[in-house]
Every structure is written in structure tokens, then in C-alpha cells.
Amino acid sequence: MSYVLCLHRWVGRQALYDEYELPAGRVIRAICTPESLGSLPAARLASSSTLASLDDADAVMAEAGRVIAQYGVPERVVALNEGDLLNAAAIRERWAIHGDAPAWVERFRDKLSMLAVANRQTAIAVLPAVAADDAQGVRQLLQRHGYPLVLKPRFGTASRGVRILRQAQDLALLQDAQPEPMMVQVFCAAPILHVDGWWDGEQVVVLTASRYVNSCADFGPDSPLGSIELAEGDDERRIASRVAELLAAFAPGREIVFHLELFADGDTLRFLEIGARVGGAEIPFLWREVRDIDLVGIAWELQTEASSRYREQARSRSRDGRPLHGERGAWVIGRRASTPDAGLGTLYWSQPQELQRSASGVYEGAKTRLRLRSFDRQALERDVESIFAQLSHAWSLQA
Known part of the structure; x- marks a missing residue:
């Protein structure tokens, strides 16, 4: 039976494999870690093999060779996490499997290659x-x-x-x-934005722009990381129009889901990096839960070509590059476990503090994970500010 080979490292439900469509008569065979095995769809999973880490490219390639020797060449190779994109591309190249090749993936993984492509446009400055x-x-x-x-x-x-x-x-x-x-x-000390969405090769179908409360580089044992989506308005439209020009340079005529990071240096936007994948932390969950748009599902469709259901759904729930639903989202993560006080009106989900699990990703392994939503962005700002203050106080007592 033909199959899709899936490289999978997420512990959580970022990808809804049990709901995503497969080509007729196909099954999933996975290469994963012991920790991520439990989040794979048992009913659809024909086989799985575990490696201590999917960061070991040689081990991943060797295991792919073993699977292929036993079951034949897969119809597709799927990797939805940033850390697996190059390994998936190398497997495709080695066994002549349809899909993104290493040279294409490297422009979204090798930061020097990114900068070379970004320099082909002028809407966003390049450091x-x-x-x-x-x-x-x-x-x-x-x-x-x-x-x-x-x-x-x-x-x-x-x-x-x-x-x-x-x-x-x-x-x-x-x-x-x-x-x-x-x-x-x-170096650039300006605040950092992240822009997430789906580009169909000609235009941005849908995106959101958010501002980090601090920066990913500051995320550490004593410093949480947070993000709040920008309010609707001229600033958001200005960012969206410039991002469209950048994406035209990176993916002309090719569909991608993307996670883009920019420095907001006054009126100037400066390029930081771009990934042809869904953003990390709570981003895929906010898209599904607040906007009812599954960016991971779109990424699955682009790699399997099994359907267009999630793309059609995203088109129906967006207009002029923005989600139709006007609610804004925010999130906060922290490496230490902490439960914020009651009274946060925008908080709708928090990770159970008694949850014990290991995760290979820095953000997925956070002990504190919080998601917020509101039509009132100022309320989001107040609650995120309160959470940061509460975490800082709680962690200072633990020091």
C-alpha cells in the first residue's frame, strides 16, 4: 500500500493528522521521537519508528532508508515543523520523490540565503x-x-x-x-513583529501581524515571551502591502504558509527572517481557535496535494488579506511553571500545571503556556502586561 512518510516531532496537537485528507488508499508511516509518538493518529498510522532526536540528519536519513527498503518509496514526504524541512527535502532528493527540493528549502532555512533573496526587493530593508x-x-x-x-x-x-x-x-x-x-x-534594537499567513503564489490570501512583547532572544529561565496581534488600521495595512512585495521575491508563483519576522524601526521595516512553515509557540493554535483557519492544514495540503479543503476554508474566512473574524489574539509562554491569578478576562486557555511531558522544541517545552483573545486590543495589552508582572514576581520568589 502506498504511503506518506511523515517526519514528526511535535508532542502536542499542532497538526490534526487524523482529520487531514490523504490521497485515496494511502496510509501514514512516521519517523518520530519517543515523546512525539503519542500525538500521531493511531487509526491512520501504518507504522512508526522512533529516533532519540530528529536533529540528527544522518540518523533520519538512515531510518528513511530502512523504511523505504521495507515498504517501498513513499508517494510524498511531509514535514510540518521547521526543524524537519531540510531532512524531508534531502529524502525527496535521494529517492526522487515529488516535493520541495533542498535548494528551495534552504532559502527559508539558511539565513544568508534568505538575505540574498530579500535583497531582490526594496519594500523591506535588509540588514x-x-x-x-x-x-x-x-x-x-x-x-x-x-x-x-x-x-x-x-x-x-x-x-x-x-x-x-x-x-x-x-x-x-x-x-x-x-x-x-x-x-x-x-545589530538592530527595534521592536520585532511576526507576520503569519498563507501566500498563494500571487497574493497574500490571509495574514496577521503581531508584535512581540520582548524578543525571542530574550526568552530564558527568568524571562517569558509574549505576542499581541496588531489592531486593525493603517499600520497593519502598511505592513501587509510591504510583506506582499517581499513574498513575491521569495515565492513567485508558489504557495507557502509563512512565518516572517521584521524589525519595526519607526516607519522602516527591516527584514529579520522568514520560514516557509507555520509559526511556533501558540501561533497554530490561535489561528484555529480564534480564526477557524488551520495554517498547518494548509501546509499539509501543499505537501501532499491531497485536497484544497483548508485553503478553500481560509479563502472563505478572509477578505483583502485579513481574517473576516475581527477578534485579536495574544499568547505568553515561560520556561518555569506558573499559574496567573484570576481576573484576566481575555485568557481563554492555559496549560495544566500538572502536565508532565518532554518536548524537543524550545517553545513547545515551555512550562507556562497561555492563550488570550478579545475584540478589545487594549484589554489584551493590559492582561499580557499583568501576566508578565505576575510571572516576574512569582519567579523572583523561586530564585
Whole structure:
């Protein structure tokens, strides 16, 4: 029986595999982790194999080879989490399977490749960057822009491994042995936006723009991370129009779901990064629960070509690039477990504090996870501010 090979690392229900359509007569075979096995659809799952980590590309490729030797070449390879996109592309290339190739995926995973594509448009500014092992390029960045600079992994996720170079002695970090390719970029201290949605190859069908309360790089043991969707208005429309020009450079004639991050530097938008995948943390849940649009379902359709149901649903629930439903969403996550006080009128879901589970992702592994919704954005701002204050107080008592 023909099958879809799925690389799966989520512990939760970001992907509703038991509801997504499959090509007729097909089943799912999965490569997952021991922790993520439980969130796969038992009724549709023909087989599964577990690896300690899907970050080990050699192990994933070897396991894919074993599955293919036993069951034949799959009809499709599906990867819905950012960390699995390159491995899925490598499997497709090795066995000549239809779908996104490594060169296409790298423009959304290799941050230097991203910048090269982003420089093909002018609606959104691009901060200069060079490979960390390009000594001359780093010197030129310093001569033109000075300190601080940012050192970060080219293929990193969730701001893992990001360091700020503030003075000359910090350049010693460039000489340290690095486990992965690194880059150096001009620093920007402006607030960060994330823009999420679906591009159909010609236009943005639907998107939302949100502002991080702090930044992903600040997320740590004593610092939560939060996001609030922007209010409807001119600022939101300005962002949407510029994002459309950027997406035309990245994916002309090709459909993608996307998670884009931008610096909001006054009237100037500066490119940070883009992923051809659904955003992390609580983003996929807010889209389903607040807007009744499943971006993960759209990503599944794009990779399997099994149906267009979720795309048709998204079109019917949006107009001029925005969801028809006017309610706004927000979320807060924290690495430590904490229960906010009552009286938060916009809070509609919180992760049970007694829940014990392991997750490979930084954000999915957060001990505190909160989702909020309201037609009143000011109420969202007040409640998120209150949550941050409560978490800061609770964690200071735990120190």
C-alpha cells in the first residue's frame, strides 16, 4: 500500500493528522521521537519508528532508508515543523520523490540565503550580514557599522545560540569551534513583529501581524515571551502591502504558509527572517481557535496535494488579506511553571500545571503556556502586561 512518510516531532496537537485528507488508499508511516509518538493518529498510522532526536540528519536519513527498503518509496514526504524541512527535502532528493527540493528549502532555512533573496526587493530593508568565517567581511561590517553585531547560527531556530558582539574582545567568539555554520549581522534594537499567513503564489490570501512583547532572544529561565496581534488600521495595512512585495521575491508563483519576522524601526521595516512553515509557540493554535483557519492544514495540503479543503476554508474566512473574524489574539509562554491569578478576562486557555511531558522544541517545552483573545486590543495589552508582572514576581520568589 502506498504511503506518506511523515517526519514528526511535535508532542502536542499542532497538526490534526487524523482529520487531514490523504490521497485515496494511502496510509501514514512516521519517523518520530519517543515523546512525539503519542500525538500521531493511531487509526491512520501504518507504522512508526522512533529516533532519540530528529536533529540528527544522518540518523533520519538512515531510518528513511530502512523504511523505504521495507515498504517501498513513499508517494510524498511531509514535514510540518521547521526543524524537519531540510531532512524531508534531502529524502525527496535521494529517492526522487515529488516535493520541495533542498535548494528551495534552504532559502527559508539558511539565513544568508534568505538575505540574498530579500535583497531582490526594496519594500523591506535588509540588514547587512556575512558568514562568520569571512574575516574580511566581518572587518568591513565593523568599519561601516561598528558595534554591536549579532553572531547567530545560519540554520538556527528559536534564537538558539544567538550572541551579541559588543566590543573587540567579543570577536574571540568567532575563533571558537562552532558545531554549525554561523553568521555575523548588523545589530538592530527595534521592536520585532511576526507576520503569519498563507501566500498563494500571487497574493497574500490571509495574514496577521503581531508584535512581540520582548524578543525571542530574550526568552530564558527568568524571562517569558509574549505576542499581541496588531489592531486593525493603517499600520497593519502598511505592513501587509510591504510583506506582499517581499513574498513575491521569495515565492513567485508558489504557495507557502509563512512565518516572517521584521524589525519595526519607526516607519522602516527591516527584514529579520522568514520560514516557509507555520509559526511556533501558540501561533497554530490561535489561528484555529480564534480564526477557524488551520495554517498547518494548509501546509499539509501543499505537501501532499491531497485536497484544497483548508485553503478553500481560509479563502472563505478572509477578505483583502485579513481574517473576516475581527477578534485579536495574544499568547505568553515561560520556561518555569506558573499559574496567573484570576481576573484576566481575555485568557481563554492555559496549560495544566500538572502536565508532565518532554518536548524537543524550545517553545513547545515551555512550562507556562497561555492563550488570550478579545475584540478589545487594549484589554489584551493590559492582561499580557499583568501576566508578565505576575510571572516576574512569582519567579523572583523561586530564585
